[in-house]
Amino acid sequence: MVDATSHPNTLPRPSEELAELEAIWASPRGWRIVTDVNNTVIGLFYTATAVLFFLLAGILALLMRLQLAVPSNTFLSQEAYNQIFTMHGTVMMFLFAVPVVEAMGILLLPQMLGARDLPFPRLGAYAFWAYLVGGLIFFSTLFFDLAPSGGWFMYPPLTSSQFSPGPGADFWLLGIGFIEISAIAGAIEIIVGVLRTRAPGMTLDQMPMFAWTMLIFAGMIVFAFPAVILATLLLELERAFDWPFFIAARGGDALLWQHLFWFFGHPEVYIIFLPAAGMVSMIVPTMCGTPLVGYRLIVVALIATGFFSFGLWVHHMFTTGIPALSLSFFSAASMAVALPSGIQVFAWIATIASGRLRWTTPSLFVLGFLLIFSLGGLTGVMVAMVPFDWQAHDTYFVVAHLHYVLVGGMVFPLFAAFYYWAPAFSRLALSERLGKWIFWLMFAGFNVAFFPMHLTGLMGMPRRVYTYPAVMQWDVLNMISTIGAFLLAAGIAMFLFDTIRSLRPAMSKTAGNIWGAATLEWLPNNVYGLRSIPAVTSAYPLWHHPQLAREIEDGRHFLPGSITGLRETIVTSPFDATPQYLLRLPGPGWTPLFAAVLTAAFFMLLTVKAVVLALICGLLGIAMTVVWMWGTDLKPLPSVDIGANLKLPTYANGSLSHAWWAMIVLLLVAGSLYLSYVFSYLYLWTVSPQVWPRLSALVPIAYPIVSALLLVFGSATLEIARRVLPGRSRGSGAFVGLAGLAAAALTGALVIDVFAQWRAGLRPESDAHGAMVYMAAFLQGQLALAVLAMTGFAIARSFAGRLDRKRRVVFDNLGLLYHYTVGQGLLGLLLVHGFPRLAG
Amino acid sequence: MSDTFKPALGDLLQVLAPPLIWFLHLTTVYGAEALICIGPAAAAATMMTWTITLATAVALTALLLTAWTLHRGNAPHTQSLGSSRFLHGVSHLLILLSLLGIAWTVLPTIFLPTCA
Amino acid sequence: MIRARPFWYLLGVSMLLGGCTSDVQSVMNPSSLQAVQIAEVAWFLFGLGTFVLVLVIVTLLLAIRGPLRIRQAVARESTVIWLGITFPAVTLTVLLVYGVWVTRSHLNLPHGGSTVSIEVVGEQWWWRVMYHAPAGPQIASANEIRVPVGSPVTLKLKAADVIHSFWVPSLGGKVDMIPGRTTQLQLTVDRPGVYRGQCAEYCGGPHALMAMDVIAMSSSDYAAWLQRAAGVPATPETDIGLHGRSIFLAAGCGACHTVRGTAAAGLVGPDLTHIGARRSVGIDTLPLTRENLMRFIVDGQHVKPGNLMPEFRVLQPQQLEALALYLLSLKAAD
Incomplete structure (x- = not known):
């Protein structure tokens, strides 16, 4: 089946096949392009937005360099400077570095993996729009003197309501919290995309x-971001309701x-660096015309x-x-x-040694x-x-260090990537001649700015x-740094000029494989990805199989058209x-x-304490999501033949x-959010065992036991509900009753727990222990709300005939969420009621 | 239907186990130190020594166990599947790196007092 | 002890356009036991770092342009293992042991009875300093820390509001001051002098201007100073001085400031009992002169934007002058 020499499909292809494929995947015309969800379109928007934030944060850096160029300067006021350095760090880290990597992932991965699109196109679109809207609002606070000024790592107590009473800190907490949600949405898309939508035969x-680096990047986001999300939640609750987590x-x-913060913040550096290293690992073999030396070593290094x-x-600390x-x-x-960084550096050098390096702009970068x-x-x-x-x-030693790591480790590879991949997405390549100028300006400017x-x-x-x-006597060195910063900026300005002059984004008929690269994204691509999807038998398919481009264009490989009349892609096994x-x-x-717009509005309106409006937007946002989700989990169809007599089902649960x-x-x-909580x-x-209650002040043990029993009962009930899922008929009293009962049990367990704590006289604002106890309920409550919404959704679908024994992905996912919530609830009860008994 | 997930999970765990063991070892000794230093100062040094010895012994055993399962599993099903064989090689190297990491974690305890 | 300095100047002259090395607040101009040790670590690291960077650059050049035989050797996976794993593993083990060793020597200071203990509290945006003399009153000061040379000094560091960080580069590493905690820093200064330091953890507003001086003096001078500082300043002898004192009390300065021996006992701002003997005004932003004192009282928000003292613009010029003269007179009788 995965044999490259045989061709799954025969020629000639039916004449209307290609036209139909194009029509199905065509992007909406004109301004309606904003409704498109295709990865190439979203990827380009996403990258452009990230570059916009890079430029904006870069301008902030120039302002700071002007202020510091001479001693006792009054160019910027103290407050303006404090806001600007806070925004520079925040925007660079949260609105440029992570998003641009996700953007490149969304843009490049499907093409590289031979997929038509990532598995959740609308989630990708949602992540992008949320980021764009949230990011722009967040940045514009600077123009209203409302920007945060607590530094990008926002240490309390400086950022508490006592020492930062204005809304700036709230903008940071809610705005960044929200953008982290967008990053997590992107990470889910990337993980499932890399593991499940690779071309047939593309083993690990x-x-x-x-793709390896993006997989690990996304995996790291999954475990790192929850820590900072919890931190922002805690600080926002402290600011809004006086729960004393940090007092x-x-x-x-x-x-x-x-x-x-640093449990997130340190991995963050590598989250940013790894995909950039991945780009380098793609560019070096192409520019040297030889496979990567030490592929396995590099994977080890990445993990x-x-x-x-x-x-x-x-x-x-x-x-x-x-x-x-x-x-x-x-x-x-x-x-x-x-160590792993050493492995990678020497593996790249070894690759250069094993081939012949061409002096192109990407090579220079x-x-x-x-x-x-x-x-x-x-x-x-x-x-x-x-x-x-x-x-x-x-x-400033650390300022120098972190810029060497981040600009050197991420921005330079990114520019290499822009020059390298532009021909794959643009009718014209970027200018090699200008590119070299740009490199030397940026390289010299960077070192002149940051080495001193x-x-x-x-x-x-x-x-x-x-x-x-x-x-x-810091003035001479600071002046040199300022001059360097402007040199660097001149290089970036020239890059902008080059993009405006040469970049002509296109879905098809791009400049193409001008470097002689070997991976699938360099095959003739269109908005639908490849015309037909090859079986992969090598890490460098284009080098090993020179006629591949031709065959793929002719439609000789898998899935040369659309079989069901919808956008489609092949889901493959993860390994x-x-x-x-x-x-x-x-x-x-x-x-x-x-x-996305409504979610952004919800968070931003909360910041300015417009609670009613925020709630309206939040509810409308949920309504939009329900409409969106209603159309998922399509009806199973008979199996289809994608070529070579390979019959694939059209449905999986x-x-x-x-x-x-x-x-x-x-x-x-x-789970990692909850572990951060624990x-x-x-x-x-x-730190403060003295605020933990004595045994006598604890809630009677009967309450948590009842809660725990309810949770276990709920899990069992939901499993029985799975047994009575409707067959082909609409709705089923038994199913609806059982699912509803399970949801009620989960909610009941939480209500009983909160009630018992309140009756025992515990208040969240009284001390850190009280705040932590109610925090457990808060986190459990979030999930309970999600379970309630999903249960309602599942019941509605069962009435609409969209949920039955086979077509049950919605129920499967409800089940996963439900059992997880029960597990978290039990752990929470054990911690909140058990730990004080153990420690007291 | 679970045939995608279970074999994948096994291989995945073999790859992730070594660095995970390193991580758990690090957080255990760090957490233990934080807890021990709250208690009476007299017993701290002895308790720390025991904790580190125990944690390290457990971690090394776990690494050995991972290596052993790798060798045992090397024979039959790996010939057909490129990914599994590849991941086994990856696991081997990760075991080495994790060993080094654990050695580095233990090293300072030889020189430094427990709670100063 | 001072052996690091010639290297520093060499580096300064050759790599910088000369003249931009500064001793005011430099890590590489160490003047205490601890700072000297760290400077040695720094030099070792710079040397090692340069060596590794050269190694990378040379290997890279050989990989690009080297003779075929060398390129083939560099291209081997075993080379990656040697240069990328084995070499760093050995070097980093050495570094780790060295780092731990130096860390330990920072802990193993002699704990003799001679140890001087001084409490420093970081506040937005100044330093409260309290000397715990074995007997006599507690002596409070601000933005100026006097220490004896040659004997270990323990600084007990606290924060009154947000996180600050105590850092005097020539005397040692920084230690954070965190609300609710007490941290410690031990220093053994090896020669008399004035060492500048400043807050190293961003603490909002005029964080950039939160500086201080550490004044190291011989043990005998220190003992004499401590004795003087324990005393109460003499009552002003001139009319204008007395006038100044009445303005000080009437204008409400005592709500925030203390002058021992008077009714002024406020604890919000710096203790002014011996302000006349200090080197600076406005939290180390201006040298202590009559003009600067007057300027700070009426125009403090321009001298140090964001500081928490209101401007006393209501004071008439003569009143202001009397007040300044009174404050300048506040020092122990010799």
Whole structure:
């Protein structure tokens, strides 16, 4: 079946096949293009938006450099500077670095993997629109003097309502929290996409390295982002309702925020870096005309980075007075994470040595990346040394280090990627001649701007100072940095000029494979991806099979048209990419756009305390989502032949379904959010055991036992409901009753618990323990709401004849969510009622 | 219907186990230190030594176990499937890196007092 | 101890356009036991880092342009393992042990009875300093910390509002000041002098202007100073001084500031008992002169934007001058 020499389909193809495929996948014309959900369209919008935020945050950086060019400067006021550096960091990290990587993933992955689209096109569109709207509103706070000014890591108590009473901090917390949700939506899409929509036969050892990095990138988002989402929730609840999570006087602790934030923040650096490394791993083999040396070593490096980077969050807290032994554990982990980077750097060098490097613009950017990133990595090892970090921490040395790592490790590869992949998406390639100018300007500008900062830092200049007196003698170095920053900016401006001049995005008839690259995205592509989908037998199919482009255009490979008359793609098994079923994909629609705008409105209106309006928008947003979801889980059709007599079913449920995998990933997000909560609870106990109640003040044990029994009963009830799913008929009293009963049991368990705590006199604002107890209920309540909504949805679908024993993906996912919620609820009861008994 | 998930899960766990063991070892010794340092200072050093010895022994056993399952599973079904064989190679190297990581975590405990 | 300095100047002269090295607040100009150790670590790291960077660049150049035999050697997977795993594993093990060793020596300071203990509280946006003398009154000061040379000094660090970080680069690493916690920093200064430091953790508003001086003096000078500082300043002898004092009390300065020996006992702002003996006004933004004092009282929001003291623009010029003269007179009788 996965034999490249045989052709699954015969020629000639039916004459109307191609026209039909084009019509099905055609993007809406004119301004209605905003309703499109296709990955290429969304990917291009997404990338352009991310570049816009890069430019905006870059302008902020230039303003800061102007202010610091001379001592005691009054170009910017103190408050303006504080807002600007906060926004620069926040926008670069949350609105540029992560989104641009997701954007490139959405744009490139389907083409690279030989899929027609990612498995959840509307989710991708939703993630994009939410990001665009939320991001623009967030950025525009700067123009109304409402921007946050607490630094991009927003340490409380500076960001508490006492010391930052204005709405700036709320914009950060709700705005960024919301954009993180968009990032998680993108991550789910990418994980399921990489694992389940690869071309037949594309085993894991033949997968393009970029796909590996995107898989690990998305996996890391799943485990890292929940920690910061929890942190933002805690701080927002503290600001809005005075729940004292971070207030020392009532048993809270400022360091809790730092633990949670850096548990996200350190992996974040690698989340940004890994996909960039993946781009480099794609570009180097092409530019050297030789396969990557050490493919397996690089995969090992990627996985190791993914894990090791979660074990060094405390290295941002070396100066907080934590015991020296603890610091050393994390110093050791920081050393460990240097190894995988070493492997990758030398693997790229080995690849260069095994071929002949062509001096193209992408090659230059890759070489620039290697140099800058190596230096950034070395200063990274320096700040991993505890005593050295005591001096370097929070100085310009660290500013230099982090820019070497992030600009060197991410922006340079990204520019290499822009030059490298532009011909795949544009009628014209970008200019090689201008490109070299741009590279040299950026490379020189970057080093002139940031190298001196190592020295300013050692000369005692702390970061985040809006000015400095002349007596410090930091002026010469700062002036040099400012000049460098403008050189860098000139390079980027020239890049903009080059894009405007040359970039002509197109779905078909692009400049094409001008580099002689070997991976599937360089085959003739259209809005529907490849005309026909090949079986993959090598990591470099275009080199091993030169006539592939021709055959694919002719439609000789799998799925040369649309069989069901809808957008389709092949779902394959996660490891060996055996075709499993034909997935019918949705086409253009308004719902993702409206749902995203309404969600953004909900969060932003909450920030300005327009609660009623916010709720209206929230409800409308949910309504939009229901409309959107109503059209999913299409009716099963008979099996279809995609070529070579390969019969694929058109429907899958249970763990075969791509939706099931997405739900599992979502539950991993929820699980790691809850584990962060459990950590926070226990952590605050170690800091302030005195606010934990005595045994006599605890809720009688009978209450949690009743709650637990209700939860277990609910799970059992839902499983019985699964047995009585309607056959072919509409609705079924038994099913509706049982599903409703299960939802009621779950809600009842929560209500009883909250009631018991309240009756026992516990209040969330009284101390950290009270706040933590109600936080458990808050997190459980969120899920209970989701379960209620999904139960209602499932019942409605059963009445509409859209849910039965076979067509039951909606119910499968409800089941997963339900059982997870029960598990979380039981753990919560054990923690909240059991732990004080154990510790007291 | 679960035939996509179960074999995949097995291979996946083999790949993820080594770094996961490293992570659990790190968080265990870090968490243990935080807890031990709340208690009486006199017993701290002894308790820490025991905790680290125990945690490290468990981690090393778990790594050995992973290596053993890899070798046992190497024979029959890997010949046909490129992905599994590939992942086995990946697991081997990850075991080595994780061992080094654990060694580095333990190293400072030789030199440093427990709660200072 | 000072062996690091020639290297620093060499680097300064060769790599920077000369003259831009500064000793005011430099990590590489260490003047305490601890700072010297860290500076040695720093030099070791810079050397090692340069070596590794050169290694990467040379390998890269050989990979691009080298002779075929070398390129074939570089292209081997075993080379990746040697250079990318084995070499870093060995180097990093050495580094880790070295780092842990130095960390330990920072902990193992002699805990003799001679240890001086000083409490420093970070507040938005100034430093409250309290000397815990074995006997006598508690001496409070602000933005100026006097320490004896040659004996270990323990600084107990606290925060009154948000997180600050205590950092005097020439004397050692920084330690955060966190609400609800007390952190510690031990220093053994090795020569007399004035060492500038500033807050290293962003604390809002004029964080950039939250600076201080550490004044290291010989043990005998320190003991003498401590004794002087425990005293109460003499009552002003001139009419204008007395006038100044009455303005100080009438204008409500005492609601926030303390001057021992008077009714002014406020605890919100800096203790002014011996302000006349300090080096600066406006939280280390201006040198202490009569003009600067007057300027800070009426125009503090321009001297140090965002600071929490209201401007006393209601004061007449003569009143202001009397007030400034009174404040300048506040120092212990020698």
